[in-house]
Amino acid sequence: MQLYNTLSRRKETFQPLRPGKAGLYACGVTVYDDCHLGHARSSVVFEVLVRFLRHRGIDVIWVRNFTDIDDKIIRRAQETGVPWLEVAERYIASFQEDMAALGIPPAQIEPRATAHIPEIIDLIRRLEDKGFAYHGQEDVYFRVRRFPGYGKLSGQSPEDLEAGARVEVDHHKEDPLDFVLWKGSKPGEPAWDSPWGPGRPGWHIECSAMSMRYLGETLDLHGGGQDLVFPHHENELAQSEAATGKPFSRFWLHHGLLTINQEKMSKSLGNFFTVKEVLAKFPAEVVRFFLINVHYRSPLDFSDAALAEAEAALLRLYTCLARIEEVLGRHPDVTLPGEYDYYPATLTLEDCSRLGSLAGRFANALDDDLNTAQALGYLFEAVRLLNRLLEEQSSEPGYLTILFNLHRGLKEMGAVLNLLQADPAAMVQSLRQKPQDLQLSAAEIEQLIAARAQARKDKDYAKADSIRKDLLEKGILLEDTPQGTIWRVK
RNA sequence: GGCGGCAUAGCCAAGUGGUAAGGCAACGGUCUGCAAAACCGUUAUUCUCCGGUUCGAAUCCGGAUGCCGCCUCCA
Numbered sequence: 190m191q192l193y194n195t196l197s198r199r200k201e202t203f204q205p206l207r208p209g210k211a212g213l214y215a216c217g218v219t220v221y222d223d224c225h226l227g228h229a230r231s232s233v234v235f236e237v238l239v240r241f242l243r244h245r246g247i248d249v250i251w252v253r254n255f256t257d258i259d260d261k262i263i264r265r266a267q268e269t270g271v272p273w274l275e276v277a278e279r280y281i282a283s284f285q286e287d288m289a290a291l292g293i294p295p296a297q298i299e300p301r302a303t304a305h306i307p308e309i310i311d312l313i314r315r316l317e318d319k320g321f322a323y324h325g326q327e328d329v330y331f332r333v334r335r336f337p338g339y340g341k342l343s344g345q346s347p348e349d350l351e352a353g354a355r356v357e358v359d360h361h362k363e364d365p366l367d368f369v370l371w372k373g374s375k376p377g378e379p380a381w382d383s384p385w386g387p388g389r390p391g392w393h394i395e396c397s398a399m400s401m402r403y404l405g406e407t408l409d410l411h412g413g414g415q416d417l418v419f420p421h422h423e424n425e426l427a428q429s430e431a432a433t434g435k436p437f438s439r440f441w442l443h444h445g446l447l448t449i450n451q452e453k454m455s456k457s458l459g460n461f462f463t464v465k466e467v468l469a470k471f472p473a474e475v476v477r478f479f480l481i482n483v484h485y486r487s488p489l490d491f492s493d494a495a496l497a498e499a500e501a502a503l504l505r506l507y508t509c510l511a512r513i514e515e516v517l518g519r520h521p522d523v524t525l526p527g528e529y530d531y532y533p534a535t536l537t538l539e540d541c542s543r544l545g546s547l548a549g550r551f552a553n554a555l556d557d558d559l560n561t562a563q564a565l566g567y568l569f570e571a572v573r574l575l576n577r578l579l580e581e582q583s584s585e586p587g588y589l590t591i592l593f594n595l596h597r598g599l600k601e602m603g604a605v606l607n608l609l610q611a612d613p614a615a616m617v618q619s620l621r622q623k624p625q626d627l628q629l630s631a632a633e634i635e636q637l638i639a640a641r642a643q644a645r646k647d648k649d650y651a652k653a654d655s656i657r658k659d660l661l662e663k664g665i666l667l668e669d670t671p672q673g674t675i676w677r678v679k
Numbered sequence: 680g681g682c683g684g685c686a687u688a689g690c691c692a693a694g695u696g697g698u699a700a701g702g703c704a705a706c707g708g709u710c711u712g713c714a715a716a717a718c719c720g721u722u723a724u725u726c727u728c729c730g731g732u733u734c735g736a737a738u739c740c741g742g743a744u745g746c747c748g749c750c751u752c753c754a
Contacts, residue, residue, distance in 0.1 A: 231754040316696045349681045414754030563693050566701035650712055668715040
């Protein structure tokens with residue numbers, strides 16, 4: 190598999206350090222508030238990566254941390270009068286709820302910074318022993334200029350950074366670029382004992398300590414949003430390699446940010462939608478589809494219109510699956526899959542070969558730097574051909590076997606993306622009917638449909654059409670099918 | 680000011696040297712009592728602009744313009 194490595198600025202072939210086993214450390218959230226859709230993008234991207242690596246036979250350990258102590262949590266605690274630990278607990282629970290609602294399974298290990306204070310202290314000590322850390326007035330700092338590779342991840346040299354002149358002013362630092370490893374506590378702040386007095390870990394050190402604790406001193410994969418490249422990951426890299434003398438992570442993966450009106454979605458800009466807000470309007474699977482319908486390194490612009498488009502696209506996939514299941518359900522007597530010959534009249538030889546190579550091309554797309562957009566494109570191509578095949582309406586065992594196999598194939602490919610696993614008929618129904626948007630109850634609609642059916646039976650098409658028109662004005666579209674009239678929200 | 684990224688049809692979007700995937704939307708046809716769904720067809724001779732390399736470039740190089748991210752907490 191090829192993955193774009195931020196460190197080398199190009200795609201590289203990914204091979205785990207230990208054959209068949211890989212570790213991924215993905216930076217998680219600081220738990221001081223509900224997470225927004227940008228955080229969801231991050232988790233979905235790494236979830237899909239993990240699923241695909243496993244699909245490729247690699248046993249992945251996925252670690253995603255919680256930053257459960259930092260200035261924002263303390264501020265939140267002070268503002269609300271809630272103890273900081275309770276703030277952290279509350280938003281860890283909220284994050285886990287959101288992930289579950291999105292259908293994202295938990296990472297194998299979800300470590301919390303405050304549960305790893307001894308590891309953090311130990312790491313800072315190692316840095317101190319090697320001369321990379323020094324104790325200022327209250328805080329312990331990392332001596333940036335002592336680490337020769339500083340800037341190699343973000344492509345900045347210490348000189349460039351200093352010229353930026355936005356580095357924080359702190360007279361206890363030897364150098365403005367130095368960053369905090371251990372932050373001495375002020376009275377009333379949460380604190381842990383350390384060789385440098387009571388305090389708390391700096392932001393970057395927890396990730397170094399926890400990733401090495403669970404995945405070893407050299408990680409296979411380390412990831413996060415593009416906004417973490419500098420300073421967070423640059424600093425993690427520096428302090429980790431300074432301590433161990435070994436490469437910290439072989440691959441650095443950074444996904445694009447979620448935007449609104451082309452601007453980054455963020456707490457500080459106030460232009461965010463929480464996962465809970467979005468899930469109140471759109472089904473989880475629609476949100477997932479939306480998030481992986483673009484390449485993970487591209488920016489992704491959020492809007493209701495874009496979500497609605499994703500919904501329509503997902504409906505197309507499920508409609509096809511539902512049609513196949515409907516056909517197969519009518520032939521329970523046929524043994525499937527079987528060895529039968531069938532030559533589709535509606536497909537060319539090239540179409541058939543495209544369907545035959547579908548799974549391979551799908552995997553190739555994901556092999557190429559996790560190109561989910563292309564992989565989904567192949568699924569839609571298959572749907573187009575399948576829809577054509579469905580027009581044949583044959584009952585021959587060979588025909589049914591082809592449908593059966595492609596149906597199974599779509600489900601299997603969907604599973605890699607964590608899509609298409611719901612019952613298609615039910616999903617089609619629920620995607621079409623959005624009860625929250627309705628002006629009428631389902632029972633009222635059914636009543637009108639019955640009245641229209643009677644009118645149609647009586648050949649009173651004027652009345653039938655007027656019922657349908659009235660419903661359409663209320664946003665309800667009727668469809669007459671062989672199984673009766675169904676409705677959906679337009 | 681420094682570092683990095685992006686610019687493909689009405690909209691979203693894949694595509695890193697061989698002549699433009701896919702989705703949404705729209706329009707025409709098949710089907711239908713009429714519709715819808717589904718299918719078929721149409722919608723970029725062209726990939727922001729200007730140069731260059733090449734037999735050949737959306738794809739490589741140089742320049743311009745525009746937008747975004749990072750340089751401060753941030754997925």
